[in-house]
Amino acid sequence: MPPSTAxxxxxxxxxxxxxxxxxxxxxxxxxxxxxxxxxxxxLIGQDGHGVFRLPQYIRRIRAGGMNVAAQIRxxxxxxxxxxxxxxxxxxxxxxxxxxxxxxxxxxxTGVAWVGARNxxxxxxxxxxxxxxxxxxxxxxxxxxxxxxxMPPWGGSEMLLSTNPIAVAIPSAxxxxxxxxxxxxxxxxGKVKTAAQRGQQMPEGWMIDKEGRPLTDPQRASEGFLLPIxxxxxxxxxxxxxxxxxxxxxxxxxxxxxxxxxxxxxxTNTGHMIIALDIKAFTDPETFKSGIDRIWxxxxxSPRLPGFDEIRLPGERLAxxxxxxxxxxxxxPQTLRKALNDLADELAIAPL
Amino acid sequence: MPPSTAxxxxxxxxxxxxxxxxxxxxxxxxxxxxxxxxxxxxLIGQDGHGVFRLPQYIRRIRAGGMNVAAQIRxxxxxxxxxxxxxxxxxxxxxxxxxxxxxxxxxxxTGVAWVGARNxxxxxxxxxxxxxxxxxxxxxxxxxxxxxxxMPPWGGSEMLLSTNPIAVAIPSAxxxxxxxxxxxxxxxxGKVKTAAQRGQQMPEGWMIDKEGRPLTDPQRASEGFLLPIxxxxxxxxxxxxxxxxxxxxxxxxxxxxxxxxxxxxxxTNTGHMIIALDIKAFTDPETFKSGIDRIWxxxxxSPRLPGFDEIRLPGERLAxxxxxxxxxxxxxPQTLRKALNDLADELAIAPL
Numbered sequence: 007m008p009p010s011t012a013x014x015x016x017x018x019x020x021x022x023x024x025x026x027x028x029x030x031x032x033x034x035x036x037x038x039x040x041x042x043x044x045x046x047x048x049l050i051g052q053d054g055h056g057v058f059r060l061p062q063y064i065r066r067i068r069a070g071g072m073n074v075a076a077q078i079r080x081x082x083x084x085x086x087x088x089x090x091x092x093x094x095x096x097x098x099x100x101x102x103x104x105x106x107x108x109x110x111x112x113x114x115t116g117v118a119w120v121g122a123r124n125x126x127x128x129x130x131x132x133x134x135x136x137x138x139x140x141x142x143x144x145x146x147x148x149x150x151x152x153x154x155x156m157p158p159w160g161g162s163e164m165l166l167s168t169n170p171i172a173v174a175i176p177s178a179x180x181x182x183x184x185x186x187x188x189x190x191x192x193x194x195g196k197v198k199t200a201a202q203r204g205q206q207m208p209e210g211w212m213i214d215k216e217g218r219p220l221t222d223p224q225r226a227s228e229g230f231l232l233p234i235x236x237x238x239x240x241x242x243x244x245x246x247x248x249x250x251x252x253x254x255x256x257x258x259x260x261x262x263x264x265x266x267x268x269x270x271x272x273t274n275t276g277h278m279i280i281a282l283d284i285k286a287f288t289d290p291e292t293f294k295s296g297i298d299r300i301w302x303x304x305x306x307s308p309r310l311p312g313f314d315e316i317r318l319p320g321e322r323l324a325x326x327x328x329x330x331x332x333x334x335x336x337x338p339q340t341l342r343k344a345l346n347d348l349a350d351e352l353a354i355a356p357l
Numbered sequence: 358m359p360p361s362t363a364x365x366x367x368x369x370x371x372x373x374x375x376x377x378x379x380x381x382x383x384x385x386x387x388x389x390x391x392x393x394x395x396x397x398x399x400l401i402g403q404d405g406h407g408v409f410r411l412p413q414y415i416r417r418i419r420a421g422g423m424n425v426a427a428q429i430r431x432x433x434x435x436x437x438x439x440x441x442x443x444x445x446x447x448x449x450x451x452x453x454x455x456x457x458x459x460x461x462x463x464x465x466t467g468v469a470w471v472g473a474r475n476x477x478x479x480x481x482x483x484x485x486x487x488x489x490x491x492x493x494x495x496x497x498x499x500x501x502x503x504x505x506x507m508p509p510w511g512g513s514e515m516l517l518s519t520n521p522i523a524v525a526i527p528s529a530x531x532x533x534x535x536x537x538x539x540x541x542x543x544x545x546g547k548v549k550t551a552a553q554r555g556q557q558m559p560e561g562w563m564i565d566k567e568g569r570p571l572t573d574p575q576r577a578s579e580g581f582l583l584p585i586x587x588x589x590x591x592x593x594x595x596x597x598x599x600x601x602x603x604x605x606x607x608x609x610x611x612x613x614x615x616x617x618x619x620x621x622x623x624t625n626t627g628h629m630i631i632a633l634d635i636k637a638f639t640d641p642e643t644f645k646s647g648i649d650r651i652w653x654x655x656x657x658s659p660r661l662p663g664f665d666e667i668r669l670p671g672e673r674l675a676x677x678x679x680x681x682x683x684x685x686x687x688x689p690q691t692l693r694k695a696l697n698d699l700a701d702e703l704a705i706a707p708l
Contacts, residue, residue: 086437087467087637116438119468121638144600161658161667173596183599185592217661235585241536241670244655245524248534249495252647253638259654286438287472287604296603303610304595307512310568316512319592 009342013334014357019057020045022345022357026060029352030067032074036099043098043133048335051326052130052186054195058341059127061348062269063096069270072096072126078103081123086115089254090122094272097128101277105134105145108281112143116286121254125275127152127265131172132186132323138281139174139182142290146280147172150251152273153264155194155231159240162215164230165259168193169246174320176284178294180301184320189243190231197226251276360693364685365708371396373696373708374411380703381418383425387450394449394484399686402677403481403537405546409692410478412699413620414447420620423447423477429454432474437466440605441473445623448479452628456485456496459632463494467637472605472629478503478616479628482523483537483674489632490525490533493641497631498523501602503624504615506545506582510591513566515581516610519544520597525671527635529645531652535671540594541582548577602627 023041028034047056066072076095080088088107092100104120111118128134131147138145151167158165168188175183192211200207201223212220212229220229233239251258256276263273284290305316330336337345342357349356374392379385398407417423427446431439439458443451455471462469479485482498489496502518509516519539526534543562551558552574563571563580571580584590602609607627614624635641656667681687688696693708700707 082638084467084634084637085465086469087634089638114436115466116435117468117470118437119633144604157661158655158658158667160661160664161655162661163658165654165658175596175599183596185596187586187589187592191586213661215661217663234589235538235542237668237670238538238585241538244651244670245526245534245536248526248648248651252651253495253635253644255639259651282470283435283438284604286435287433287440288606293604297599300595300599300603300610303516304509304512307509307514307516310508310511310513310564310566312568313511316509317588319588319595 009339009346011339011342013330013336015334016045016049016331018357019048019335022349023057023060025354026064026348026352027074029354030064030074036096039102040096040098043102044129046133047129049327049330050130050132050323051330052132054193054199055130057337057345059129061344062266063127064348064352066126066265066269071268071270071272076100086111086118088118088120090120092122092125094124095126097126097275097277098133100125101128101134101147101279104277105137105279105281108279109138109141109143112138112281112283117280117282119278119280121250121276121278123254123256123274123276124272125256125277126273127275128277130186131170132174132184134279135172135174135186136182136184139176139184142176142284142294144176144282144284145172145174146282147277148246148250149277150247150256150258150262150275151188152262152275153194153266154262156190156233156240156243157230158244159233159237162230166240166243166247167262168231169243169250171246175297176290176294177297177301178291180298180318181324182320183297183301183318184323186319189233189239189246191234191239192231194231197223197231201226250278254278360690360697362690362693364681364687366685367396367400367682369708370399370408370686373700374408376705377411377415377699377703378425380705381415381425387447390453391447391449394453395480397484398480400678400681401481401483401674402681403483405544405550406481408688408696410480412695413617414478415699415703417477417616417620422619422621422623427451437462437469439469439471441471443473443476445475446477448477448626448628449484451476452479452485452498452630455628456488456630456632459630460489460492460494463489463632463634468631468633470629470631472601472627474605474607474625474627475623476607476626476628477624478626481537482521483525483535485630486523486525486537487533487535490527490535493527493635493645495527495633495635496523496525497633498628499597499601500628501598501607501609501613501626502539503613503626504545504617505613507541507584507591507594508581509595510584510588513581517591517594517598518613519582520594520601522597526648527641527645528648528652529642531649531669532675533671534648534652534669535674537670540584540590540597542585542590543582545582548574548582552577601629605629
């Protein structure tokens with residue numbers, strides 16, 4: 007019987023992820039938290055960063071590359087900063103902890119910056135940036151990507167990742183502004199999607215080792231991703247790697263493990279989160295009304311030929327979240343099958 | 358007699374700027390601080406942001422658009438944050454104050470974020486980001502640009518500026534990593550320079566109101582700057598404008614005054630600075646050695662055809678600073694003449 011193609015509810019998806027983790031020995035409360043964040047990634051439309059990653063995470067746990075019973079601890083602590091050690095646990099648990107800590111500190115000090123090391127892939131950064139935005143705070147998340155796909159500008163050794171940034175800013179009557187972007191023109195997931203679909207990539211996404219445009223995604227391993235704005239995106243990726251990696255004692259540069267190719271070596275992934283309390287600057291209602299006005303200014307700009315609308319960062323996310331909350335989360339048949347196979351392997355109830 | 362073409366020393370340039378400000382009524386200590394920062398912009402090679410701007414600043418002071426005797430005050434204050442009001446003073450004075458305040462707070466709390474409103478153009482952001490880096494801290498500066506040159510992605514109304522970011526990170530035996538970049542592919546100054554030199558612009562810098570590439574810089578007023586990475590750079594510019602502008606009660610979007618075209622209206626320019634104390638995370642010597650290693654990894658990457666070297670952000674700045682410290686600062690003849698004319702106008706000794 008081919009796998010169902012019906013959309014799955016957030017609750018069913020979350021419960022499936024939860025029982026997968028529990029079957030591998032993750033403590034119940036951690037499995038609950040991790041599954042809620044992973045299913046939320048699918049709910050908000052970040053398909054490449056949600057349940058799609060589950061088989062890989064389980065493979066890593068079973069290969070001894072990730073600690074299913076991690077004890078997160080604080081390595082250093084000041085009034086407005088902390089460095090936490092994730093004990094090689096799932097990134098979602100580490101960054102949820104880091105973000106809660108940052109929000110708690112920022113409520114007193116106005117701003118807090120929490121770094122993490124010995125972590126792992128944490129899904130989309132917008133999950134964490136959006137947490138402060140629900141409490142009249144601004145969230146800023148930066149991570150070292152989990153595989154190097156980009157050389158320094160002018161080079162050909164892949165020393166940099168897509169090192170992303172996510173920022174979330176609350177509004178009054180609009181959805182929050184949520185920017186979640188790689189410092190490369192295309193995230194590597196988009197290259198994989200093009201390959202799966204048999205599509206060519208536009209020029210500007212990748213180049214080959216001679217510096218020529220590479221547009222065939224089947225040849226992706228022969229080339230590298232290009233940074234946004236040339237040397238500028240290289241600079242951003244470098245800076246983000248230092249802030250989220252080097253500063254925390256986490257991997258950056260040649261120390262980054264390709265988590266797609268290697269499931270057993272500890273990745274020592276680094277991330278960081280800033281929580282900024284809007285009340286420390288102005289009345290939050292005044293600020294959020296100001297964001298609504300900015301939103302309306304952008305939306306009402308005359309449009310260039312070929313554009314149907316002007317979008318704000320986070321607008322699509324809000325639309326998809328609403329739609330999937332009502333109608334469920336669509337899962338491609340290949341993913342559905344991979345999850346059913348995983349259920350068999352773990353001897354748990356399928357989706 | 359045509360103006361001299363000999364390079365000018367930092368000290369002579371600083372003294373000239375100082376007496377220009379003093380002749381306009383700026384208090385001596387402020388004129389000293391402002392002139393040191395402005396001359397430093399030239400020393401580090403940020404030619405479009407140093408003494409080149411002096412005639413414009415003086416014009417604004419004389420037109421009543423900038424307060425020469427500004428009293429900077431703190432509007433709100435928490436352990437790790439502050440919002441300051443620049444009293445419509447020169448941006449250099451406001452942001453020097455803000456950065457010192459952020460460093461003082463961060464020394465205790467680990468990190469501090471200081472926002473400013475009612476400020477003015479402050480020259481290159483690297484001036485302020487680099488101050489914490491001299492004290493084993495990381496500096497991050499963001500500003501709302503002083504004129505809108507970019508629409509939201511897909512739009513044609515210029516609601517956004519080049520909203521730049523500058524980040525400075527200290528190293529052990531290398532120069533500090535200093536990234537100082539606009540969120541547009543080209544800063545507007547580069548367009549002006551191309552126009553002065555009679556050169557065409559490459560495709561990708563600007564488009565016209567129909568969305569077609571615009572390569573003639575003489576027609577710059579008919580088009581707009583493009584963001585780095587398309588919608589991504591638009592997102593960054595928007596976020597930076599909110600963090601440096603809206604959050605501080607400073608101008609953003611339709612409220613931004615074009616300071617080139619209008620010298621009398623208060624600009625209410627917004628900026629922000631973060632100071633992060635490396636000691637709150639790790640031993641600064643360990644960290645700085647790590648930055649040296651990152652530096653060496655990047656430099657030693659094999660190169661793509663057509664590239665002579667791989668550069669780190671801040672490497673050129675360090676090289677130019679060294680060279681100009683030894684040999685003086687070259688000033689184009691047209692600028693030299695403009696400064697001599699200014700000296701006549703202000704009845705002060707010329708350069």
